[in-house]
Amino acid sequence: MDEQAKQPVAVIGLGTMGAGIAEVYARGGHRVIGIDRDEAAVSRGRTIIARSTDRAVERGKLSSDDRDALVDRIEWHTDLAAAVDAGLVVEAAFEDITVKRDIFTRLTDVVGPETVLATNTSSLSVTELAAATTDPSRVVGVHFFNPAPVQQLVEIISTVHTDPAVRDRLAETLHQLGKTTIGCGDRAGFVVNRLLIGYLNRAITLYGNGYARRDEIDHAMVEGAGYPMGPFALCDLVGLEVTLAVVERIWDETRDRADAPAPLLRQLVAAGHHGRKSGRGFHPHDGSDAAEPGPEPLRNRRDEFPDLLVLPYLNEALRMVEQGYASSADIDTGMSLGCRMPKPFDQLAELGPAAVLAGQRAIHAETGEASHLPCRLLVELGEAAEPTAALAELRS
Ligand code: NAD
Numbered sequence: 001m002d003e004q005a006k007q008p009v010a011v012i013g014l015g016t017m018g019a020g021i022a023e024v025y026a027r028g029g030h031r032v033i034g035i036d037r038d039e040a041a042v043s044r045g046r047t048i049i050a051r052s053t054d055r056a057v058e059r060g061k062l063s064s065d066d067r068d069a070l071v072d073r074i075e076w077h078t079d080l081a082a083a084v085d086a087g088l089v090v091e092a093a094f095e096d097i098t099v100k101r102d103i104f105t106r107l108t109d110v111v112g113p114e115t116v117l118a119t120n121t122s123s124l125s126v127t128e129l130a131a132a133t134t135d136p137s138r139v140v141g142v143h144f145f146n147p148a149p150v151q152q153l154v155e156i157i158s159t160v161h162t163d164p165a166v167r168d169r170l171a172e173t174l175h176q177l178g179k180t181t182i183g184c185g186d187r188a189g190f191v192v193n194r195l196l197i198g199y200l201n202r203a204i205t206l207y208g209n210g211y212a213r214r215d216e217i218d219h220a221m222v223e224g225a226g227y228p229m230g231p232f233a234l235c236d237l238v239g240l241e242v243t244l245a246v247v248e249r250i251w252d253e254t255r256d257r258a259d260a261p262a263p264l265l266r267q268l269v270a271a272g273h274h275g276r277k278s279g280r281g282f283h284p285h286d287g288s289d290a291a292e293p294g295p296e297p298l299r300n301r302r303d304e305f306p307d308l309l310v311l312p313y314l315n316e317a318l319r320m321v322e323q324g325y326a327s328s329a330d331i332d333t334g335m336s337l338g339c340r341m342p343k344p345f346d347q348l349a350e351l352g353p354a355a356v357l358a359g360q361r362a363i364h365a366e367t368g369e370a371s372h373l374p375c376r377l378l379v380e381l382g383e384a385a386e387p388t389a390a391l392a393e394l395r396s
Contacts, residue, residue: 007087008033012080012103014045017120018092020148023049025090026073027062027149028177033086035077042076049074052149080106083115088170090142092120100124104132104139116166118142122193123249126186127159136161140170143190145338153337154179159186180337182330184320188253189246191326192338197246199313200238201262203231206309207294208264212302214282214292220305225347228340231309232282235265236275240282244269258312258371268293310347311359312371315378317344321394322377328395345395348381353391357382 008031011022026032036042056062083089093099117139130136141157158167171181184191218230247261275281284290320326332343364372384390
């Protein structure tokens, strides 16, 4: 075991994610210091872990002895000072920059100079949290997916300050715990949510602008592009208000008009139509036959799907590679493990870079949106003498 593994792992915030993360580390043999605000919150965290591990025993995935040992490895506290001996701290408190910044500032006075500080934020700036500490080189994002004990993927986010050795050590420990990690820079949505939510927002924009009917778009994405479900079915599952929060965060960062929240998404959220949980979203889920929320297309362009959604998505994935933000292999892994989507670079190979370039050029010519301009890497691949070979080289 390396140094980090011998020292306990502190988890701050024992809600849905923190409790899951505590379970992941304790299951892998680490001592865990679980910390929340008060006894009631700690007790909720204990219950989440008890239920989750009991379920694992019922399903035969964990013996009852191993469950007892796992739970025994976790200590429970209400004071941040309990993190004093931790080699790694994973913060999973509320998604609120003031709350998180305060935790990071206070941690600086508690932990030793070698302790790695990680945040499980979904959408806040890891760099801003790093700036609240005395040594930002030890601060990193570690984005688990829900439920953390089950979901294999973890995104590791490095800021401009992060020491690569810190990132590598964190990844190595997670691999020992059976996780698959991908690395990326610090931008809103990281890899998976950036690509997924960007695609959902575009689907809603086109639908709201009368390009095709709801079910025609859902159908085209499943049948034509091999996605596990259509964008509107997926939005209803994720929650429209959750989707909107990520879209707004991306929009705040880029101010690129193509990233602007779809007006129809805002309207449905304002109307309280949050998806499955509220009984209605893009589809009705309350047994009613409520009319679909988008307009009847004047000129139906259903035949242009899935390309109208897939090509900008591939352009965005290539732009991430071009900008050194994430590798093609990590983007493929992220999208397939994080949301069961086809691997973008497999799709690019199937469609052919030259065809994707031509299609994206047409989308850019029609919309005039700067972000639809084919990125340099797409142009290079599409115009290469041997596009397939050029793409294979990029992926190697
Ligand atoms: P949650 O509301 O279930 O849990 C948050 C916990 O943090 C609560 O137990 C709360 O008492 C505790 N907390 C708040 N302030 C605290 C403080 N100052 N000190 C100690 N504990 C404090 O939230 P969650 O869904 O578990 O999300 C936690 C983090 O994980 C957020 O940053 C969220 O964006 C991120 N995340 C959530 C999901 C998801 O699907 N829920 C997925 C990935 C990442």
